[in-house]
Amino acid sequence: MIASLAPRAFSVFERNLFVYQRQWLIIVTGFFEPLFFLLGIGYGVGGVIGTIPYGGADVPYAAFVAPALLASAAMNGAIFDSTFNIFYKLKYGKVYDAILSTPVGVGDLAVGELLWSNLRGVIYATAFLIVMLALGLVASPLALLTPLAVIFIGFSFGAAGFAITTHMRSWKDFDFLFIVLTPLFLFSATFYPVEIYPGALRWIVELSPLTRGTHLVRSLCFGDLNWLMLVDIAYLSAISFIGYRHAVRRLGVLLLK
Structure with missing residues (x-):
């Protein structure tokens, strides 16, 4: 089953890859928002604040903010692709009706779209990590693992966004x-x-999936390995699974009537 699922899901992913070859500028522009926040707040406000306590030491404010902006870049890349683009394909382009006339099923469709939305998040995060390295905002070589860490962020927000989109009725939503x-x-x-x-x-804030993603990325950037990182991964994985299952169920209701 897994062997047959992978090629069908990849065909959906590959379709997005071909489409965005002509729309690469849309992906590139998404990188600049966190960069502007880093320059405006990390360095601008940070110039006033100076340092901030983290992990028992005082760290530059820009270095504290940068990992969170990297996590938010992954969030934005994944969730905007899994909401706006999927809504258009579902409600107006009728792309999924055509895809489902092939051997591709709703599960394959969801996996393929989530792989693509996650890749977009990873691209944003990797580009931002390069900026962090160039600006000297990385305190540990473990930061090189952040592109792997943001996969959990991308899948969680991508799956949640996909599931929510299946309930949207118009652009106003x-x-x-x-x-x-x-x-x-x-x-x-x-x-x-x-x-x-x-x-x-505080406990409400702790339950935010972006808080968990930020903690995971920030821990790697500062080389602060801790058991709470496992909680971050488990929490984000649970959101990914629940969002994926709900999206598949809703697609079945909407497209396989």
Whole structure:
């Protein structure tokens, strides 16, 4: 079963690869948002703040913020591809109706789309890591493992975005997506440690998938290996599985009537 699933899923992934050969500028532009945040806040605000405590030491503010921006780059790359693009294919382009007339099933379709959305997130994260290395914002060679770590971030947000998209009825529904993503970006230990939040609010922030992704990436960038990284991976993997299963079920309802 796995041997037959992989080629069909890859054919969906390969289709996206061919399509984006003519639209590569769309992917490139997605890299600049976290870079502008790094320059404007990491260095701009960081010039006022100076250092911030992390792992028992004072670290440059830009070095603290950069791993979180890398994680958010992976989030944005995955979730925007698995929402806007998939919604168009599902509701307007009728691309999936054509694909499902081939031996490709809804499970293959979901896996192929998630592989592509995850690749987009990994591309953003890898490009941003190169910038971090060039600016001297990496404290450990373990940072070279971050492209592997962001795979968990990409799959979790990609699967969640895919599942949510199957419930959207019009482009106006995407306003709700931004209502969720903006607080996630601002309050997921991106610009300050999670410890500053009081009481129950801290535990709410800890449950943010971007908080877990940020912790995973930041730990690698600073060489701070800890058991909580396993919790990060397990949590993000659980979101990926639940989102994938729900997306497959909803695609079956919408496309196989």
